[in-house]
Amino acid sequence: MNQIKIVALVAFILTAPTFASNSLIPVSKETKEMAVSLRDKAIKDDSAYEILKSLTTEVGARHPGTPGEKAGIEWGINKLKALGFDKVYTEDVKMNGWVRGIETAEVLIPSYQKLTITALGRSKSTPEGGLEAQIVHFESYADLEKAADGSLKGKIAFISNRMERFKNGAGYGRANIARSKGHELAAKKGAEALLIRSIGTDDHRNPHTGATNVAMGYTMVPAVALSNPDADQLVRLIGYGHSPKIRLNIQTKDLGAIVTKNVIGEMTGRELPNEVVVIGGHLDSWDLGTGAVDDGAGVAIAMATATLIKNNTEMRPRRTIRVILWGAEELGLIGARAYAKAREADGTIANHVIGSESDFGAGPVYGLQSSDNISENAMHVVDTMAGLMGELGVTRRSGNTSGGPDMMPLAALGVPALNLMQDGTDYFDLHHTPDDTFDKVNPEHMRQNVAAWTVFAFIAAEWPGSFK
Amino acid sequence: MNQIKIVALVAFILTAPTFASNSLIPVSKETKEMAVSLRDKAIKDDSAYEILKSLTTEVGARHPGTPGEKAGIEWGINKLKALGFDKVYTEDVKMNGWVRGIETAEVLIPSYQKLTITALGRSKSTPEGGLEAQIVHFESYADLEKAADGSLKGKIAFISNRMERFKNGAGYGRANIARSKGHELAAKKGAEALLIRSIGTDDHRNPHTGATNVAMGYTMVPAVALSNPDADQLVRLIGYGHSPKIRLNIQTKDLGAIVTKNVIGEMTGRELPNEVVVIGGHLDSWDLGTGAVDDGAGVAIAMATATLIKNNTEMRPRRTIRVILWGAEELGLIGARAYAKAREADGTIANHVIGSESDFGAGPVYGLQSSDNISENAMHVVDTMAGLMGELGVTRRSGNTSGGPDMMPLAALGVPALNLMQDGTDYFDLHHTPDDTFDKVNPEHMRQNVAAWTVFAFIAAEWPGSFK
Incomplete structure (x- = not known):
């Protein structure tokens, strides 16, 4: 199997996208049967739901630079160890922190x-005590x-266009x-502040936060999202001919340099331990909720997937599954x-056989x-995965x-990457x-996710060929 | 018709509940035809929706003792006048005000x-800066x-039982x-405070406020509602074996003596102006939302109903419709x-022929x-009303x-009273x-409400008999 690895590495170095790296290697009958068996166990297994319950309940929100993030990292390390991962480690990442206040x-x-x-995210503060100004309405960014x-x-510039609802976001x-x-x-x-309708599809008095294009420091003016009903209210007021004047008080804080972590758990491959299939979700969350659908669900699905494969195979799969x-x-x-930067620097990128992240909720x-x-x-392998997911409603x-x-x-x-579309x-x-x-999370949907992820992760780790 | 009125008055004085006050007086063909005609106009008329839009948008929340309530009263007077009511007046009501702060x-x-x-409502404040205490969980009031x-x-005593969802509440x-x-x-x-799961059926991070049994001053301990997801969170934490300690900071204010108003608009009856059919909704609202379903909808339905009858009949109905x-x-x-107390004192209670309030949302x-x-x-009159509402889905x-x-x-x-069940x-x-x-309000439902209310209000004001 080392030969395949070397060929794959050569393919990477040449970065020839259409270069067929190996002759067609079938997915063995045994591998398919095992994938089906794992899938059918997963569909009855509530591990992911229970992992998510623990994370969102015992930790809660996990915003970088807060005690919640720290507790989340501790939780991740302890949970991976408790689940029996072969290796559990963290990698420090430097970043610039920011938190909201009033x-x-x-x-x-x-x-x-x-x-x-x-x-x-990273909104500048208003002057202490807030600012008072008329809003000027624009129906879209393009209008502004x-x-x-x-x-x-x-x-204050107010952008009111509403996000449309689609299955694929x-x-x-x-x-x-x-x-x-x-x-x-x-x-x-020249505006004093930016007010936008939340980027969201609901009709509740819960505004949607989210990142701006600012990596450190602050936005150029205070940048604020209104809940959808509040945005509707301002649009109606303007429709009546009023020129709403508002008071806006935003106090935020740039935390300066902080350290966050990637938390990593591995099931070591039995034959090709250096070759890794990457699965995962992101451990951090925004501070307003408890990060259940974004992205505790992804974290839980990935942890449960690797654990299910470990607990239901006599030996580890051929390659390492890195959560x-x-x-x-x-x-x-x-x-x-x-x-990615570190793997580019140390030359281990080519060991990443294939990867995927679950980060689109719990549907x-x-x-x-x-x-x-x-x-x-290698396309037939993906087609085979999809075929074995067919009973789960996946096409x-x-x-x-x-x-x-x-x-x-x-x-x-x-x-190479797959997308398990939710x-x-x-x-x-x-x-x-x-x-x-x-x-908000449906346990049945969590089971279905793990079943699909198990098919992908097991076959990707067991099939001996290269995806490139 | 005066004879009937006198008989009705005697019946009231005797307070004999089974006393049949008059012989059976049919609802005339003309009255029924007019009711149908009004109903069919109402089902195509967006007046109530537009009135509600104005109240909730241009005024917003209308909690007693706040500028919003004052603006709501002004709005009510002006809107009733603009709609062409024959008489518009207010009656002062003394009360004790209370507002929330932090x-x-x-x-x-x-x-x-x-x-x-x-x-x-009327929760006592915690000490300034809040109190810190463990919560003790009770699954119901009975358990506490x-x-x-x-x-x-x-x-802190925490009661976690959840309200069940029913069509009739x-x-x-x-x-x-x-x-x-x-x-x-x-x-x-002996608890420092009371924490309850919101009395509500949703799953959003929006707590439900509401009155306590306190008429003035404060509750005996700070009394607070958690949103349903937050109550779930505490229950889960306790389920994991934790003993949650929380910090609670509630600052409220007893406003002392304030004056609120009933705002009244009348369409004066052409024959029996002193006999009144009472319809309406309540103008005040809780402070958290804008009082759309509770009870701007009822206010708008009643105002639109009387206006629709006025605008589509050559003469006023026989009796006064008092909104x-x-x-x-x-x-x-x-x-x-x-x-009611004032009408009991001045002897005009008996002039109230029948009444109803719309205060169960906008369904x-x-x-x-x-x-x-x-x-x-008189039962046949109610049956006739229901019959004419049948096409609206009313039974x-x-x-x-x-x-x-x-x-x-x-x-x-x-x-006497009717209930137009929503x-x-x-x-x-x-x-x-x-x-x-x-x-949250569906304009089609608002039209359907006004159609049903028009049948009731018109027939009650036009049919010459007594309901008692």
Whole structure:
């Protein structure tokens, strides 16, 4: 099998995307039978649900730089050890911390009304005690772009477009520019602050926070999200001909340099221990909820998947299954970028046979997508995985993938990836809100996820060929 | 017709509940045809939805003693005048005001976690800066009753039972004792504070406030509701064997003597102007939302009903339709009690021919119930109303009724009442929470309500007989 590894490594070095690295190696009957057996055990196993319950209940929110994150890292180490992983270790990652403090807003004119808001990631503070200003309404980021530079002096720019609901979350990217770059645009137009409708699909008084495009320090102006009902309220007030004046008080803090961790657990491969199949979720969460669907679910699914394979196979699979609980995903894939950079530097990137992250909630898996750099000769393995997931309601899907947010830095370095596509119809009702709590998770869906992940992880670790 | 009125008055004085006050007087063909015509206009008319939109958007929350309540009263007067009511007036009602201030809670042990809470009506403050104490869990009010008096010294009593969901809201009354009287029981047991699971059926991080059994001053200990997900979280923590310690900071204020108002609009009867059919909703709301389903919807339905009848009949109906926008319902039917007391004192109670309040959200009407004091000879009128509402999906229902919360003091004085039963399946998802906002209201349901109310109000005002 070493030969295959060497060929794969050569393929990586040449970075020839269409280079077929090996002749077609079938997935053995035994491997398929074992995958089916594991899948059928997983569909009756509540381990992932129980792991998620423990994380979200005993730890809660896990925002970088808070005691919750620290408790989450401890929890991860202890849980991986308790589950019997062969190796458990952490890797430090330097980053810049940021936390929210006071955040209040009220309509002052035409009538006093409290607004439900939250600061976006790395939002600058308002002056102490808040600022008072009229809001100026733009239906989209594109509309704010059309305003003359400097024209919003003394005003607050308000962007009101609403994210659309799709099963695959397609509405997110489109709406998100207001959150990530709105603060720069508002500053350019002279505004005192940016107010956006939450990037979310629900109708509850729970605003959605989320990252801006700022890596350290602060946004250019205070950047704040309104809950959907509050955004509707401002739009209606403006529709009546009012020019709402609001008071906005946001106090946040740049924590400066802090250290987060990737927490890693491995089931060591019996034949090719240096070759790794990467699965995982991100351990950090936003601070408003308890990080159940984002991304405690992914953490729990990955931990339960590896544990189920270990507990139900006589020997370990051929390759190592590396469960990575990524650090500081929400603030810009910080743990994942550091991990990939270190593997690029030490030359171990090529050992990453294939990977995927579960980070799209706790809905059931419905599709299996593969990255374009998987060779034609390996495609049948992905098709076989999809076939064995068929009874779970999973179908093979077209389209390229990086395998999830924290896989992006690895995918950019050529690591093959799969995407176990989850039904995200309701995901953006909860995403980044106080409502992201354990009670929203369906145990049946958690079992279905682990069943699908088990098929993928076991076959990827057992099939002896290269995906490239 | 005066004869009937005198007979009715005699019947009232004798307070003989089974006394048939008049021979059977049919509902005329013309009256029925007009009711159908009005119903069919109402089902296409968005007036109520538009009135509700204006109230909830331009005014917002309307809690007694706040600027919002004052703005709501102004809005009510102006809107009734603008709609062309014949008489618009207000009646002052003395009461004791209470407002919330700071309200925060956090789990300190076993891990730091923010809790979503809100103070119950007239909750006492904690010491400044809050109190820290372990919680002691009781699955119900009845379980807390079983604890030894004085046994909870230095602890917080936590009652976790969950309200059940029913179309008719039957779960509310059963769960509500924890909210109304829990503070007294907690104090008796020696607890520092009372923490209850919100009386509500949703799963959002929005706690449900509501009145306690305290009319002025404060509860005996601070009395606080947790959102359902937060209550679940504490129950799970306890299930893991932890003894959660929390910090609770509640700062509230007794406003002392304040004045609220019942706002009244009348369409004067063409023949029997002193005889009144009472319809309405309550104008006040809790402070957390904007009082859309509780009870802006009722206010809007009543205003639109009377307006629709006025605008689509050549002459006014025989009797006066009195739309009462009740004051301070949430703090204990304060406006309604004062209204009834004044009518008892001045002898005009007997002029109240029949009444009903819309105060169960914005769901469609599905049933028509009548009070037991309606005479056998008048029952056919109620049956006829129900029949004409049949196309709207309304059926005749058994069971006694007081005609809604603010009708209770009048019903207690013998005023006949109907209940236009609304589908409240989702009502307690929103009730008394920040989520009680306009976006939750379905315009089709608002039209259906007005159609049903128009049938009732028009026939009650036009049919010449007595309901007693």
